[in-house]
Amino acid sequence: MSEFTAAVPTPADTSGTAGYTPSAVQLERERxxxxxxxxxxxxxxxxxxxxxxxxxxxxxxSPGWAEVHAKFLNGTEFRRYFGQILHGFWLNVQMFLVSEVLILALGLLVALVRVTRSPGLAPIRWAATAYVDVFRGVPTLLLIFLIGFGLPALQLQGTPSSPVVLGCIALVLSYGAYVGEVFRAGLNSVHPAQRNAAKALGLSEHQTLRHVILPQAVRNVVPPLLNDFIALQKDTALVATLGPLEALRVAQIGSYADFNYTPYLAAAALFIAVTVPITRYADWLQRKAIERQWAEAR
Amino acid sequence: MSEALLRIRNLRKQYGGKTVLESIDLDVAEHQVVCLIGGSGSGKSTLLRCVDLLDTVDDGTIHLGETELTDPRLNADAARRRIGVVFQSYNLFPHMSVLENVTLAPRKAHGIPRREAEQHALELLERLGLAEKARDYPDRLSGGQQQRVAIARALATKPELLLFDEITAALDPELVGEVLDVVTDLKQRGLTILMATHEMGFARHAADQVCFLEGGVIRERGTAEQVLSEPRHPSTQRFLARVLEHK
Structure with a gap:
């Protein structure tokens, strides 16, 4: 027996993709x-x-359904308060948008300070670490109380007195600590070889960070950041405790007036209407990131 | 003569609109070593991925013994249990010891009792010169050792067919020999191997058949002597000239 089992002789050259027609086997498979x-x-x-x-x-x-239906899903109540709640919700959206921008800036700053190695910046680095430790450790609601009631009580000149502004400050401080850690994880996730490659090209520490490390880090942390922003969007309702007429506060007032919980459900529906699209978008981004990694692994 | 163990007929694979394999016909008989050679992007790895069902084919058939691997009704896990694969980048499980890496598939996928699986694994590791590494974790091993563990892992389930995808390409030059020696030993023990390789010297003495791929097509095939010493197709001649120039 010959060791060499030759299959069908190879055609010298095959035509391009254009001349291809699927075989019967393939058509059956596709069916x-x-x-x-x-x-x-x-x-x-x-x-x-x-x-x-x-x-x-x-x-x-369920036995209590009729009661629940009247208390939580009351059409008349819904129509009476929905307009006001929607108006209040606009304030939530504004707080969210303004805080988000400030949080991104603060978080990035904190992360950059924490990853720098230059000895002169050591005190700032320690301060940043302390900030993250404290503000990540305190419940957001507690922080809103402390800042909302404590800051005006100092009676310093120039301190804001608007509960919306105070609430936003508390949110920014609380979320800035979280987002700072997300950014820091992103910066650390970039392979050390990238830093070496940039240094080898003669880029300074600052240029390496700016042009090589940061762009990759940001790309990696977009999905977890969106996750934090979904949480932030909901937590704007915590500012209700300071009194501004945002969605939850308006719903609360309506609910107390009529002894009916439908306004709360209306507010919940508004929050969902905003967070669900962001969640889907975050999912989509995450899937893209996985596909990209997979393509690289091939 | 009986039918070959692995029979590939008219195989076609495309990614997006790009055809990466076309009209591939290839037989691997039992106890044969078949080497696929060709430049990067020629389709060698894709061909191996199709055989191991890591990619679905776009036309044609692959048979392993009586089983049609390309049948969409096939239980892919059951079919893969009959094939052993070694990758270029080892892909050992870093959280498991060498012994756990080697016994995972026999124990979980084949239901072999731990004691029996470990005994067989230790025999394999002994044969591959890794007996004293059984309790170590992969990060303690050199590249050559890791790749030999990967081979032991592929052998542990007693596969009918072995697929090696450029298993020496990620190794330091002085470690290539120890891995290729293992492959030579496997050939002598009568295993059936389909491998993509850049090691022409190895292919020359170990391969029963050499296929040269270019642009997703088998341009030339024959015994190692024919293809590597007297290539007829101009693209094979060009490829070999390029490869051997730098040796």
Whole structure:
């Protein structure tokens, strides 16, 4: 027996992709895969529908349902307060947008200070570490109380007295500590070889950070940052404790007036309407990041 | 003559609109070593990934014995249990000792009792000169040692077919020999191996068949002597000239 089992002789040259027609085997395979995909989609749809029906039936047939329906899902109450709550919610959105920008700046600054190695900056580095330790350790609500009631009590000249501004300061300080840590993790996640490569090109520490490390770090931390911003969007409601007429506060007032919880549900619906798209966007970004890594691994 | 163990017919693979494998016909008979050579991007690795079901093919068939690997109804896990794969970058599990790396698949995928799996693993490691490394973790080993552990891991499930994807390409030159010696030993023990390699010297003495790939097509094939010493296709001649120039 010859050791060499030659298969079909190789064609000298093959034509390009244009002349290709799928074989019968391949067409049958594709039909089977399409059928399987349809079957899987159908299974998923049926399962979801059954679950939904079970949950709805269980809730609606519960003994207290009529009471809950009247107290939480009251159409008249909803119509009466929705406009006001929406108006209040606009304040939440404003607080969110302004705080977000400040948090990003503060977080990045804190992270950069914490990763620098220059000895002259050591006191600032210690201060940044202390800041993160303290403000990440204190519950956000407690911080809002401390700043909202404590700062004006100092009666210093120029301290803001608006509860919205005070609330935003508390949010920025609290989230700045978190976001600083996210950025720092991102900076540390860039492979050390990248730093060496940049140094080898003669870039200064500052230039290395600015042009090589930071762009990669930011790309890596976008999904966790969005996660923090979803939390921030909800936590703007904590500022309600200082009294400004934002969505939760307006809903609370409505609820107390009519002894009905529907306004709270209306406020909840508004928060969901904003956070769900951000969540989906964060998911999408994360998936893209995974695909990118996978392509690199190939 | 009986049918070959691995039979690839009219295989086609594309990524996006780009055809990366086209009209591939290849037989690997039992106890044969077949080497795939060719430049980077020629399709060697993709071909191996298709055989191990890590990529789905876009046309054609692959048979392993009686089983059609390209059948979408196939239980891919069951089929993969019959094939051993070694990658260029070792891919050992860093959180497991050498012994745990080697016994994972026999114990979990094949349901072999721990004692039996460990005994077989230790025999394998002994044969590959790694007996005293069994309790070490991969980060304590050299590249050559890691790759030999990866080979032991692939062998532990007694596969019918071994796929080696440029297993020496990431190694320091002085460590290449120890890994290739293992492959030579496997050949002598009668294992069936399909491998992509850049080691022409190794292919010359170990391969029963050498296939030269370029642009996703097998341009030339034959015995090692034919393809490497008297290449007929101009692209094979060019490729070999380029490779040997730097030796």
């Amino acid at each position: 089977y895969r399409a059928a399987r995909r349809r079957r899987e989609r159908l299974t998923a749809g049926v399962c979801a529908l059954v679950l939904l029906v079970v949950v709805v039936v269980a809730v609606v047939s």
